[in-house]
Amino acid sequence: MTTRRDAGWALAIFIAVSAFYLVTSSREPAWGDARGMWEVAMRISSDGAIDIKTRWPDDIPKGRNGKYYGIAPIGPSLVHVPGALIAHAIHEVDPKWDGPLRPLAVHLAPSLLGGLACALFFLLLRDLGIRIRVASACAAIMAVATTTWVYARMPYSEILQLTTFLGWFRAVLRVSALPADIEARVVRREGLWLGAWAGFLLNAKYVFASAILGGAVVIAWTLWKQRRQQLVRLIGWAAVTGGPLLILALAYNYLRWGRVTATGYEPYLDAYFGGSLFDGAWGMLASPNKSAFLYSPPLVLAAISLPRAVRAVPRLGFALVAMVLPVFLIYSTYRSWSGDYAWGPRFFVWAVPVVLIPLAWFVDSAVTRLRKAILVGVVALGFVVQVLGSSLYWDHFIRIAIEVKNQWLGNPNRAGSYIAERGRGHCDSCFEDTYELLWTPAFHPIRGHWWLLKSLARGDTAASAQRDAPWRHYTKLPMKLERYAWARIDWWGLLWLEDAKYARKQGVIVLVGLLAMLAFGIWRWLCLHRAAT
Numbered sequence: 001m002t003t004r005r006d007a008g009w010a011l012a013i014f015i016a017v018s019a020f021y022l023v024t025s026s027r028e029p030a031w032g033d034a035r036g037m038w039e040v041a042m043r044i045s046s047d048g049a050i051d052i053k054t055r056w057p058d059d060i061p062k063g064r065n066g067k068y069y070g071i072a073p074i075g076p077s078l079v080h081v082p083g084a085l086i087a088h089a090i091h092e093v094d095p096k097w098d099g100p101l102r103p104l105a106v107h108l109a110p111s112l113l114g115g116l117a118c119a120l121f122f123l124l125l126r127d128l129g130i131r132i133r134v135a136s137a138c139a140a141i142m143a144v145a146t147t148t149w150v151y152a153r154m155p156y157s158e159i160l161q162l163t164t165f166l167g168w169f170r171a172v173l174r175v176s177a178l179p180a181d182i183e184a185r186v187v188r189r190e191g192l193w194l195g196a197w198a199g200f201l202l203n204a205k206y207v208f209a210s211a212i213l214g215g216a217v218v219i220a221w222t223l224w225k226q227r228r229q230q231l232v233r234l235i236g237w238a239a240v241t242g243g244p245l246l247i248l249a250l251a252y253n254y255l256r257w258g259r260v261t262a263t264g265y266e267p268y269l270d271a272y273f274g275g276s277l278f279d280g281a282w283g284m285l286a287s288p289n290k291s292a293f294l295y296s297p298p299l300v301l302a303a304i305s306l307p308r309a310v311r312a313v314p315r316l317g318f319a320l321v322a323m324v325l326p327v328f329l330i331y332s333t334y335r336s337w338s339g340d341y342a343w344g345p346r347f348f349v350w351a352v353p354v355v356l357i358p359l360a361w362f363v364d365s366a367v368t369r370l371r372k373a374i375l376v377g378v379v380a381l382g383f384v385v386q387v388l389g390s391s392l393y394w395d396h397f398i399r400i401a402i403e404v405k406n407q408w409l410g411n412p413n414r415a416g417s418y419i420a421e422r423g424r425g426h427c428d429s430c431f432e433d434t435y436e437l438l439w440t441p442a443f444h445p446i447r448g449h450w451w452l453l454k455s456l457a458r459g460d461t462a463a464s465a466q467r468d469a470p471w472r473h474y475t476k477l478p479m480k481l482e483r484y485a486w487a488r489i490d491w492w493g494l495l496w497l498e499d500a501k502y503a504r505k506q507g508v509i510v511l512v513g514l515l516a517m518l519a520f521g522i523w524r525w526l527c528l529h530r531a532a533t
Contacts (some may be wrong), residue, residue, distance in 0.1 A: 006126050009136065009528050010119040016521025017143045018115030021152040023514045025107040027492045028393045032056075032341065034155040036070035038106060041080035046088055050077075050255060059422070061267060069256040071264040073249060075164070075203035076157035083108040100496040100503035104510065107492070110159045114152025117163040118143045121353050124170040127177075128313050130360045132532050136525070138360050145382025146296035146352050150343045150389040157204060161350040164204045165211065168197040169323060169354045172215040175234060176222040176315050187230060191237025194219075198238065199245020206249075206263055207330055208350075214322035222315065271418045272335055280332030283438060284345040287338075289445060290438050295344030295389070296352050297382040301375065302359040309358035316357065324351050335418055336429040338438055341398050343389040343445070388449040392456075396487040397448040398437060402426070404471060404479045405436045405443065442471040456489055 030038035039052040051067035063069045070077060087105040090097050118139045125135035142148055151158045171194045178190065198215070201208045223231040250260040257264060284292055293299050310317035331337060331347040339346025366375045406412075412432035414421040419430040426433050436443040447470050455465035462481040466472065471479075488494075496507030 006123060006132070009132065009525075010123050012521055012524040012528055013122055013136075013139050013143075014115040014119040014521075015517060016115075016525050017118045017139075018112050019514055019518035019521050020143065021111035021114045021149065022104065022107070023511070023518055024149075024153065024390060025104060025111060025492045026153045026390075026393065026490050027103050027488075027495045028154075028490060029103065030106055030155045031393075031395065033072070033157070037072050037076040037157060038080055038084070038155055040070040040074075040077035041084040042087070044077065045081050045084040050252070057268070059267075059420075060264070063256045063264075064258050069264070072157055073203050073206060073263075074252040075200065075205075076160055078203075079109040079113065079160055080106075080155065096500075097503060097506065100500040100507055101510070103492050103495060106155050107153060110152050110155055113159045113163045114143075114148055117148060117152075117159070117166055117353060120163065120166050120170060121356075124166070124173070125357065125360050127170065127174055128316065128357070128360075131364065133529060134360055134364045136529050136532075137363055138356070141298050141359065141363075141379050141382070142353060142356060144386060145298050145379045146356065147292075147344050147349055147386070147389070148352060149386040151349050153390055156346075158346060158349040160204045161201075161208070162353060164197065164201040165208060165323075165350045166353045168201045168208075168211065168215060169319060171197045172218050172323065173315060173319055175219050176319075178223075178227075178230065180227050180230070182230070184233070187233050188237050191234040192241050194234065195238030195240060195242030196245070199242045199248075203245060203249050206265075207327060210326040210330060211323045214326050215319070218315070218319050218322045221318075271420070273333055274418075275333050275335035275337065277329065277332050280334060280337035281328070283337050284328075284332065284348050287438050288441060289443070290338045290345050292345050292348045292352070294446065295385060296356070297378045297385065298359055299352070299355060301362045301378055302356045305358040305361040305365075308361045312361065320354065324354060327351070335431070336434075338429070338434065340429040340434045340437060341395050343394045385446060388446055388453065391453045391489060391491075392449055392487065393490045394445070396483065397445060397452050398434075399483040399486070400452070400481055401437055401443040401445075401448060402433055403481070403483055404469075405440075407479050408471065408475055408477055409436070442474050444470065452487055453489070455484075456487060 029035075033056070035054055036052060036056045039054055040050055043049045043052060051063075051065075051069055053068070055068050057071065060068065060071060083105040086108065087098075087102050090101050090105065121142050122135050122139040125138055126132065130138075148159070148162065151162065171190070175190050175194055178187070198212050201212060219234070220231065223234070253262050253264075254260045256262075283290055286293075293303075328348075328351065334347065337345070337347060362371075363375065366372050414427050414430070414432045417427045417430045417432055419427045421427045437445060451465075451468060451470055454468075462484040463478075465484060466479060466481070469479075493507060493511060496503040
């Protein structure tokens with residue numbers, strides 16, 4: 001069980017990591033899927049309404065009363081409401097501050113969720129009996145050497161999915177480990193948290209209903225034979241918090257589409273699902289350009305230590321199979337399994353922390369020089385990968401890669417695509433337009449970000465940047481890089497350093513405040529870490 005000492009560590013981790021993500025936050029507004037989520041939050045905070053002006057996806061049908069609604073569940077929008085209120089306040093003070101300061105409001109919720117996820121990860125490791133300094137080190141590794149960092153900078157829903165799945169996973173493991181003679185108040189507390197995390201997870205994305213059922217199987221299997229009365233009490237208390245959140249999800253469906261069971265995804269299920277299970281699983285785990293191990297290198301060490309972790313905590317293996325595997329298999333049948341446009345396999349981000357758990361056993365056994373060197377090297381590699389992912393908004397290299405591929409390898413025939421082209425000249429994340437980003441070394445996104453970052457830092461033109469472009473190893477053809485002009489280094493501070501210099505004073509004040517928060521969090525975290533045995 002969590003002690004007051006562990007809670008103090010978790011608070012320090014939350015403050016430090018949240019501040020770090022805010023300091024390194026993006027300058028980009030809410031694009032793509034995130035735009036609808038943010039727009040719903042703005043409508044809720046300003047007008048108490050949920051309909052939006054932006055039609056996204058651009059072929060989504062109208063909902064109730066002939067209006068357009070966000071396709072995502074309510075959770076990804078509700079977490080943005082505090083940021084939306086701040087954005088409204090900034091606008092009321094003076095609309096000219098919208099440009100330089102609003103992006104921080106847009107990225108407030110993702111940063112805080114990223115900090116919460118790292119704190120939860122630390123607490124989960126402590127629940128599993130991991131030594132406190134090892135758990136602390138693993139939380140730091142998760143924060144800066146996995147895709148958690150990149151997605152905590154973006155207003156997409158992935159960081160919410162990651163955090164709520166981690167919270168649910170931890171709640172299931174805690175409940176499954178309750179002793180038979182536990183006090184009634186502890187059963188009540190754990191049951192309330194169990195229902196809350198299940199509700200939060202369902203409202204993050206409906207696909208996680210399979211993980212909720214898997215968690216229920218773990219709990220029932222663990223408690224049914226010898227602790228049936230305890231199981232009944234847990235279910236009752238879980239319903240107290242989970243029930244209202246389930247009603248919220250169903251009510252949101254009704255308010256948008258007129259039926260409690262309508263999710264908004266129905267028009268797209270046939271087109272997007274039904275792909276090859278093998279292709280999706282192989283792609284997310286082992287494709288040369290999109291493997292999760294490339295974008296979160298510490299997962300390699302976690303995979304190596306998985307057998308040892310499962311032997312030490314058997315229920316961990318059961319939970320991974322029951323809760324991670326069903327969602328992973330569903331996403332593997334998604335034709336766009338990579339989740340493009342994205343950094344790494346977007347539809348694997350939610351699983352990164354729980355799959356990372358066995359890393360603690362590797363860190364704990366890193367006592368020889370060789371194992372320490374391997375650990376440091378892998379973490380350093382993960383850090384570099386996240387720096388590259390955070391330095392640019394992922395769309396910029398992706399769009400350059402697509403236009404170069406079309407000029408070099410030919411414009412593909414999209415007539416048979418399951419994802420309709422509809423005369424746009426592209427079909428978004430379909431195989432025809434993104435295969436080079438998944439499988440072709442000449443367009444490796446990590447390498448591409450390194451090239452594009454260097455080119456922008458040097459001030460290269462589109463023509464001069466091609467001298468060392470990744471595809472230059474394979475072709476001498478000159479390319480028209482029309483999308484190169486869109487690219488820019490992605491740090492929120494550049495908004496007031498370059499784009500809106502009149503806001504430099506305000507920007508410096510905000511930055512100093514965030515740096516002070518970061519310094520306090522790191523100082524407190526280090527003090528606790530050094531004092532621990």
